[in-house]
Amino acid sequence: xxxxxxxxxxxxxxxxxxxxxxxxxxxxxxxxxxxxxxxxxxxxxxxxxxxxxxxxxxxxxxxxxxxxxxxxxxxxxxxxxxxxxxxxxxxxxxxxxxxxxxxxxxxxxxxxxxxxxxxxxxxxxxxxxxxxxxxxxxxxxxxxxxxxxxxxxxxxxxxxxxxxxxxxxxxxxxxxxxxxxxxxxxxxxxxxxxxxxxxxxxxxxxxxxxxxxxxxxxxxxxxxxxxxxxxxxxxxxxxxxxxxxxxxxxxxxxxxxxxxxxxxxxxxxxxxxxxxxxxxxxxxxxxxxxxxxxxxxxxxxxxxxxxxxxxxxxxxxxxxxxxxxxxxxxxxxxxxxxxxxxxxxxxxxxxxxxxxxxxxxxxxxxxxxxxxxxxxxxxxxxxxxxxxxxxxxxxxxxxxxxxxxxxxxxxxxxxxxxxxxxxxxxxxxxxxxxxxxxxxxxxxxxxxxxxxxxxxxxxxxxxxxxxxxxxxxxxxxxxxxxxxxxxxxxxxxxxxxxxxxxxxxxxxxxxxx
Amino acid sequence: xxxxxxxxxxxxxxxxxxxxxxxxxxxxxxxxxxxxxxxxxxxxxxxxxxxxxxxxxxxxxxxxxxxxxxxxxxxxxxxxxxxxxxxxxxxxxxxxxxxxxxxxxxxxxxxxxxxxxxxxxxxxxxxxxxxxxxxxxxxxxxxxxxxxxxxxxxxxxxxxxxxxxxxxxxxxxxxxxxxxxxxxxxxxxxxxxxxxxxxxxxxxxxxxxxxxxxxxxxxxxxxxxxxxxxxxxxx
Numbered sequence: 001x002x003x004x005x006x007x008x009x010x011x012x013x014x015x016x017x018x019x020x021x022x023x024x025x026x027x028x029x030x031x032x033x034x035x036x037x038x039x040x041x042x043x044x045x046x047x048x049x050x051x052x053x054x055x056x057x058x059x060x061x062x063x064x065x066x067x068x069x070x071x072x073x074x075x076x077x078x079x080x081x082x083x084x085x086x087x088x089x090x091x092x093x094x095x096x097x098x099x100x101x102x103x104x105x106x107x108x109x110x111x112x113x114x115x116x117x118x119x120x121x122x123x124x125x126x127x128x129x130x131x132x133x134x135x136x137x138x139x140x141x142x143x144x145x146x147x148x149x150x151x152x153x154x155x156x157x158x159x160x161x162x163x164x165x166x167x168x169x170x171x172x173x174x175x176x177x178x179x180x181x182x183x184x185x186x187x188x189x190x191x192x193x194x195x196x197x198x199x200x201x202x203x204x205x206x207x208x209x210x211x212x213x214x215x216x217x218x219x220x221x222x223x224x225x226x227x228x229x230x231x232x233x234x235x236x237x238x239x240x241x242x243x244x245x246x247x248x249x250x251x252x253x254x255x256x257x258x259x260x261x262x263x264x265x266x267x268x269x270x271x272x273x274x275x276x277x278x279x280x281x282x283x284x285x286x287x288x289x290x291x292x293x294x295x296x297x298x299x300x301x302x303x304x305x306x307x308x309x310x311x312x313x314x315x316x317x318x319x320x321x322x323x324x325x326x327x328x329x330x331x332x333x334x335x336x337x338x339x340x341x342x343x344x345x346x347x348x349x350x351x352x353x354x355x356x357x358x359x360x361x362x363x364x365x366x367x368x369x370x371x372x373x374x375x376x377x378x379x380x381x382x383x384x385x386x387x388x389x390x391x392x393x394x395x396x397x398x399x400x401x402x403x404x405x406x407x408x409x410x411x412x413x414x415x416x417x418x419x420x421x422x423x424x425x426x427x428x429x430x431x432x433x434x435x436x437x438x439x440x441x442x443x444x445x446x447x448x449x450x451x452x453x454x455x456x457x458x459x460x461x462x463x464x465x466x467x468x469x470x471x472x473x474x475x476x477x478x479x480x481x482x483x484x485x486x487x488x489x490x491x492x493x494x495x496x497x498x499x500x501x502x503x504x505x506x507x508x509x510x511x512x513x
Numbered sequence: 514x515x516x517x518x519x520x521x522x523x524x525x526x527x528x529x530x531x532x533x534x535x536x537x538x539x540x541x542x543x544x545x546x547x548x549x550x551x552x553x554x555x556x557x558x559x560x561x562x563x564x565x566x567x568x569x570x571x572x573x574x575x576x577x578x579x580x581x582x583x584x585x586x587x588x589x590x591x592x593x594x595x596x597x598x599x600x601x602x603x604x605x606x607x608x609x610x611x612x613x614x615x616x617x618x619x620x621x622x623x624x625x626x627x628x629x630x631x632x633x634x635x636x637x638x639x640x641x642x643x644x645x646x647x648x649x650x651x652x653x654x655x656x657x658x659x660x661x662x663x664x665x666x667x668x669x670x671x672x673x674x675x676x677x678x679x680x681x682x683x684x685x686x687x688x689x690x691x692x693x694x695x696x697x698x699x700x701x702x703x704x705x706x707x708x709x710x711x712x713x714x715x716x717x718x719x720x721x722x723x724x725x726x727x728x729x730x731x732x733x734x735x736x737x738x739x740x741x742x743x744x745x746x747x748x
Contacts, residue, residue, distance in 0.1 A: 387612050391605040402617045403591035
């Protein structure tokens with residue numbers, strides 16, 4: 001008989017313990033802040049401030065973490081990619097002047113890009129119940145996509161045509177923006193009316209519209225996973241009934257353009273700058289990986305020196321071009337007359353209703369960061385490329401042996417990380433100061449985040465970014481109170497780093513080898 | 514006799530500075546199971562890695578279906594129709610069973626086409642499909658590793674030491690599966706377990722200190738205790 005009682009052992013595994021310690025540290029800081037501030041306004045400000053800082057750091061750390069996990073490369077130039085995003089965005093913003101012509105072009109882009117998308121969404125959403133309950137309709141094909149294709153193509157022509165004609169007239173005659181819009185609409189309407197009577201007049205334009213819409217329809221069919229319509233059925237036949245729809249769509253897109261305020265293009269300017277920034281960052285990432293890092297996969301030490309060197313070069317180029325002085329956020333850099341165009345108007349001011357000192361822009365940064373965080377998580381967990389990345393983190397040689405071009409995946413992942421960092425750059429440029437050392441500061445914080453989260457763990461990086469952000473802002477609060485400076489914030493992060501490393505050297509979600 | 518599916522002629526492979534293979538010849542006939550035999554460290558695994566393009570083969574010829582594949586990158590070798598099951602059950606531990614299979618797809622729909630066949634060979638995997646790779650037993654992991662190589666339409670499978678560290682019951686199951694799948698594909702096997710090798714293989718190649726020293730039909734070797742003890746230790 002076995003009567004010996006086993007003494008119960010209290011053994012918490014290190015994963016849980018490290019998590020408890022790290023989150024506990026941050027919560028403790030926040031509690032201290034709450035006790036000290038005794039003020040809901042102040043407290044919510046510090047939490048929101050911490051979250052936005054965490055999100056910005058996350059945008060550098062995300063690429064750092066995935067790239068390290070997959071390729072064992074610690075990219076010391078990741079912060080420079082953020083800087084590239086900020087400065088490229090700045091170049092674009094300062095090149096878009098505010099005269100009526102530029103505004104008209106911007107508005108055209110806006111309408112062309114958004115009107116058809118919004119229309120499609122509305123039509124497709126409206127059709128969902130119809131298709132579900134009337135299966136025969138679905139079999140008969142979807143008229144909505146046909147109409148949509150025509151509308152897209154029409155908007156491509158109608159909007160710029162109307163707006164540019166209008167703005168030219170307005171510039172020459174000195175009329176107001178409102179007059180310009182009316183004139184644009186009148187010109188398009190006149191053209192359309194004439195065409196109703198005399199068919200051949202707009203034949204060239206309609207042929208062009210048909211060419212575009214044919215391709216658009218086939219592309220849409222492929223995206224939706226349907227059989228693409230045979231190309232012969234889509235051939236252009238003069239005076240077919242759909243031409244009337246095309247003219248209608250041209251008119252519609254012009255009127256849509258009229259409904260929008262032509263002078264309020266700041267959101268669009270920001271969008272264009274962000275796209276350019278992400279594009280530049282991604283391109284820089286691709287060049288970095290293929291030209292510089294690829295030859296050094298067999299020499300890990302070289303990579304560190306090399307990426308560090310790249311970071312120095314990028315910093316010096318920026319100093320050469322823009323000078324070394326810190327000048328606050330990008331608004332201060334913009335040429336006279338453009339200063340009001342960034343950040344976008346809808347992000348100005350304080351977050352309403354709460355009567356706090358939370359800026360709208362903070363909320364924007366937090367939302368963008370969360371979108372990236374969730375987006376990459378979905379990419380990793382739900383897509384084929386995600387499966388490949390997660391498998392590659394463990395054994396990239398085996399992935400290659402299954403027929404996957406791992407080198408290409410490496411480049412893609414590097415580019416993805418670079419794109420996210422560049423996005424972080426243009427976003428941060430709207431609020432924090434842009435200068436040639438911002439890359440280095442972000443890099444240090446991001447490295448701390450990646451180590452706290454556990455090298456190579458994306459979930460760890462996400463959590464650690466939030467923890468670090470909150471730690472920074474609460475430490476910053478005390479630091480400002482006691483010493484009138486933010487200096488303690490980075491030190492608190494290092495303290496947190498040390499504590500986590502003492503409890504679990506591989507980080508919160510890291511695997512112990 | 515038909516043209517061999519794989520011909521390895523006098524390959525010399527290096528790992529770093531070390532000259533590991535110093536002239537290995539292997540011929541694999543279509544539809545057969547060929548086994549590489551030899552002591553630990555003789556160069557059997559390196560031979561498979563050389564075929565896959567995972568090792569630095571400095572000279573010699575490797576032909577798959579008549580085409581030179583030496584110096585091709587591994588993913589291209591794989592896409593020609595070679596499946597690789599490395600030793601130590603190299604499945605992806607952080608992926609589920611299903612994801613482990615999914616990643617081996619070369620074209621969308623591969624897995625759906627082959628899933629019935631795979632589950633008929635390894636019924637356990639169907640039950641375990643949602644589990645993480647790390648939660649599987651050693652035998653289940655090995656079955657998954659073999660199953661993964663079956664997802665794409667591979668004409669040749671390279672299987673490295675499938676029986677290593679597994680219980681005899683599991684080895685029996687695995688042998689049955691390999692015998693069954695060899696009706697569809699050609700197999701080049703590395704196996705230390707002579708019993709298993711003799712039961713499965715049609716032909717053998719013995720590798721000794723980086724050289725292929727003896728080859729022939731398996732029936733020549735079975736019962737030839739002198740050769741077996743000379744090259745493989747006690748039979």
